[in-house]
Amino acid sequence: MTIANTPESGAPASDAVLESTTGDPAVSTEPAATLVGTGGEWWRSAVIYQIYPRSFSDSDGDGIGDLPGITRRLPALGELGIDAIWLSPFMTSPQHDAGYDVADYCDVDPLFGTLGDFDDLLAAAHGLGIKVIVDLVPNHTSWDHRWFREALAAAPGSPERARYLFRDGTGPNGDLPPNNWQSVFGGPAWERTTNPDGTPGQWYLHLFDRSQPDLDWENPWVRAQFEDILRFWLDRGVDGFRVDVAHGMVKAHGLPDYTPPADAGSMGGGVVGLEPEIDANAALDPPSPPYWAQEGVHEIFRAWHSVLSEYEGDRVLCAEAWVEPLTKLALWVRPDEMQQAFNFTYLSAGWDAAELRLVIDRSIAAFATVGAPSTWVLSNHDVVRHASRLALTAENPQGHGIGPDSPGLPDPVVGLRRARAASSLMLALPGSAYVYQGEELGLPEVIDLPDEARQDPTWFRTDHERYGRDGCRVPIPWEPGEPTYGFGPDGSTASWLPQPRDWDGYARASQEGDPESTLSLYKLALALRSSHALGTRELAWLPGYGDDVLAFTNGDVTVIANLGAAPVELPVGDLLLSSEPLTEAALPTDTTVWIRTTL
C-alpha cells in the first residue's frame, strides 16, 4: 500500500514510511476566502470563527479583550483561512453574564471600545474577505436597560411592565413565585420586586440570571424595537446575527409549571445528546418545555427574515436553539426563517463512531428537508472545550463545567488527540462549520481556576455546585511568555481570568510553522476544505469498515476516522492530512486522515 504525502501540505507524517510527491495542485495553502464574496449564499459552506471578545486580544491592558485588539489580530484569522467571524456581545452591559445582559443594543460597551472601533473592525474584516456576524440577545435585556428601569418604576399593568413578564406571586401574600420554573443558571427563575413604598411587589421572570429579565415577545412593542435594532446593525454593514436563545423567546400561555428531567443539560430542558435507539423521525414533535421551542418563535424569525431580505448581500441569521430532535430544529431554518442553526446534537455526541454516524446522517437528512445545510460545531463559550470534553470519563451535562473536584477528569493527551481527530472529521463534512477561538490551538478547558477568580453566574447561583463556563473562556495565548502570552499589550499583566502557567506551547506564535502543531492542522484542513470544495459536496459512507470507524467520501476526498483501539488499514491514495503523524501504513486509534484516493 502506498500513501503519498505532499511535503508542502504540512501533514504531520513520517518520511521514513510515507512517500513524498511534489506539486500536488489540490493542496493549496491559499486563504480559504475564495468562497466568500462570490455572491451566492456564502454561509452554506462557510467556516465561521467565534470570537469571544473579552478573551481574544486586549489592546489597552485592562485585562479584558476589546475591539481594537480584535482588529489588530485579524490578519492571523485571514491566514487561518476562515470565511467569517461571529462576535459574542460587545454592546453596553453591566457584564453580569459577560455581556449577554445588554443594557443598550445600539452602542458599544466602553470596556470593548466605541462604535467607531466597531466600524474599523468591520472594514478591516471586509478588507480581508471576512464576513462579520454579531450576537443579538433578544430573549432578555439587562436589568440596567432603560426599558426595564422604566418598567420597575411604572405600576403593575402599565405598558412599561408589559414589555417584560411581570406577574403577581402565589400563596396567601404573593410570597411564592408565580410558577416552579428554574433558572438555567440554577435557582428559581423569578425575582420579586420591591414597590416604591418598600412593600414587596410583583415578580419578574428571568430564565437566566436575575440581572437578565425576560422580555414579553407577545408584545408588538418589543417586536418593533428589535426590528429597529436589526436595522441599526445591518445599516452599519454587518453580514448577519447569531441569535441568542432563539428557542426561548416565546413562553407557553399561562406559564404552566414544568419540571425538567434530572439529566437535562441546562439549555435543552429535554433530551440532550442522541441515544442511538431514539428515532428522531418517529418523534417529530415531542412536547417541549413551556419556555423552550414554542411555535410562536417562528413568526418572529419570519419577520426578521423579511427585514434582512431588504438588504443587499447575503445577510444571515443563525439560531442558538438547543432543540431536539434535529427534525424539530430544522423548523428554525425553513426557507423563510433563519439560514443556520447550531447543531448542538452533533456537539453533544460522545466520542463514539456509531453515535456520530447517526448524528451526521440525521443532521444532513433533517436539514435537507427544508433545503438548509447542516452546521457543525464542537466548542463554544458555553461548553467544556472539546480537547477536554472528548476525554471525560463521567457524565457532564452542558453548562455544569468541570473543576478540580469533578468526577472523570480528562487525560489531556487523550483529549488533545481526540480533539485533533474530531476537528479533522468535522472540517471534512459538507455544510458550514463553527470554530471557537483557541480550538485551533488545541486549548484544553482550564480546570483549576481559583475559586475566587470564577465569574460565571452559574457558579454563584448553584452555591458552587456547578463550576460553570469560565474554564473555556480564559484569554487565549498569542506569544509564548507570561504574564499574558501576548493577550495584553507589552508590559500588561492583567487577564480577567488567570491563564495557566504552562501555555507557552499553545501560543499561536509557538505553533506557527511547526507542521505537527494543531494550528498547522487547522490551516491545512481549512485550505484543503476550500480547494476541494468540501463544504458544498456530498458525503457517501464507505462500506467495509468496522463499527469503530467513520469512513466516507466527500467529493474526491476520502475521510477515515478511527475511534477504536485496533489499527485500520488505509486505502491507496495521496495522504492529504493526518491528525497525527503516521508511522506506519495503518491508521492508529483516535486519528483521522484525509486521502485523495487513486483508483
Ligand code: GLC
Ligand atoms: C446563551 C449564551 C450564553 C448566555 C445565555 C444567556 O446561551 O450563549 O453565554 O449565558 O445565552 O444570554
